[in-house]
Amino acid sequence: MRKPLIGISACLLGDAVRHDGGHKHYRYVTGELAQFFEFRPFCPEVASGLGVPRPALRLNMRDGAVRLQESQNPRHDHTQRLKRTALEACDTLGELSGYILKKDSPSCGMERVRVYSGSGMPEKNGRGLFAAQLLETFPQLPVEEEGRLSDLALRESFIERVFVYSRWQGLLREGLTPAGLMQFHARHKFSLLSRDESVYRELGPMVAGVCKTNLDSVAEAYIENLMQALKRPASRKRHCNVLMHLMGYFKTELSAEEKRELLQILEEYRLGMVPLVVPITLLKHYLRRLPNPYLLGQTYLDPYPREMRLRNAI
Numbered sequence: 102m103r104k105p106l107i108g109i110s111a112c113l114l115g116d117a118v119r120h121d122g123g124h125k126h127y128r129y130v131t132g133e134l135a136q137f138f139e140f141r142p143f144c145p146e147v148a149s150g151l152g153v154p155r156p157a158l159r160l161n162m163r164d165g166a167v168r169l170q171e172s173q174n175p176r177h178d179h180t181q182r183l184k185r186t187a188l189e190a191c192d193t194l195g196e197l198s199g200y201i202l203k204k205d206s207p208s209c210g211m212e213r214v215r216v217y218s219g220s221g222m223p224e225k226n227g228r229g230l231f232a233a234q235l236l237e238t239f240p241q242l243p244v245e246e247e248g249r250l251s252d253l254a255l256r257e258s259f260i261e262r263v264f265v266y267s268r269w270q271g272l273l274r275e276g277l278t279p280a281g282l283m284q285f286h287a288r289h290k291f292s293l294l295s296r297d298e299s300v301y302r303e304l305g306p307m308v309a310g311v312c313k314t315n316l317d318s319v320a321e322a323y324i325e326n327l328m329q330a331l332k333r334p335a336s337r338k339r340h341c342n343v344l345m346h347l348m349g350y351f352k353t354e355l356s357a358e359e360k361r362e363l364l365q366i367l368e369e370y371r372l373g374m375v376p377l378v379v380p381i382t383l384l385k386h387y388l389r390r391l392p393n394p395y396l397l398g399q400t401y402l403d404p405y406p407r408e409m410r411l412r413n414a415i
């Protein structure tokens with residue numbers, strides 16, 4: 102299976118593209134994630150023709166509009182050139198399965214970027230111009246900032262979403278059919294239940310009503326809703342509900358002792374005494390002994406390569 106392709110702010114990969122000629126190498130990306138993903142680095146400021154080094158830029162509020170201007174010389178305004186570059190770049194990013202952006206940047210920052218008003222006091226409520234175009238063009242694309250990836254729950258959620266979206270793109274490449282869409286939805290049942298049961302219930306009838314004539318419109322609405330619902334990391338409580346649900350599939354086959362042990366582990370997980378990998382591993386152990394094709398196809402049990410060890414930390 103080919104590695105999912107992730108777009109990334111070039112400075113995070115260690116490329117010396119920052120205004121001062123430096124970089125912001127993020128070692129988690131090159132050390133860990135590079136084993137599982139391909140990266141496509143992009144620096145919107147360099148791509149727009151601003152060289153290295155270049156004057157530092159910032160977002161300024163001028164006449165009710167956010168402008169990208171040089172910090173020391175605001176008469177030098179690069180808003181249009183950056184917006185044009187972002188638009189052109191987004192035309193070529195369709196095959197990406199995710200994006201990692203540099204936080205706080207007036208071009209790449211996804212949220213809480215400083216916007217300076219006339220008085221010079223910044224408010225942290227802006228979004229970099231490239232990030233804004235990226236999010237508008239690809240609302241379903243998993244996007245995170247490197248700062249937020251140090252939160253282990255957000256990290257796990259982002260990686261899971263990248264793999265969901267990559268599977269979706271694979272399905273489109275093979276040629277989507279009504280049966281393929283239904284099967285995709287069925288495989289993601291427990292992943293979705295771990296986030297938002299109501300969305301799972303809404304998407305069921307949508308998928309059940311799919312046919313060749315409405316396939317494209319249903320598929321578009323489906324993936325947008327699915328990716329939106331998966332954005333929220335699953336809580337411990339939701340995971341517990343899903344795990345109980347999964348346990349229900351074995352209830353007639355497990356011995357009283359095995360059930361007691363499983364319930365004990367679930368309780369320890371609920372109380373935060375063991376990480377998620379512990380009950381999942383036990384469930385998978387029973388699944389190997391008592392194979393159930395429906396459960397074996399569930400992405401919830403193997404959302405990404407085990408070697409990523411993300412469930413050891415949540």
Ligand code: SF4
Pocket residue numbers: 110111112113118119120143144145146147203206208209
């Ligand atoms: Fe990094 Fe983006 Fe700034 Fe380029 S524009 S240096 S990629 S944060």
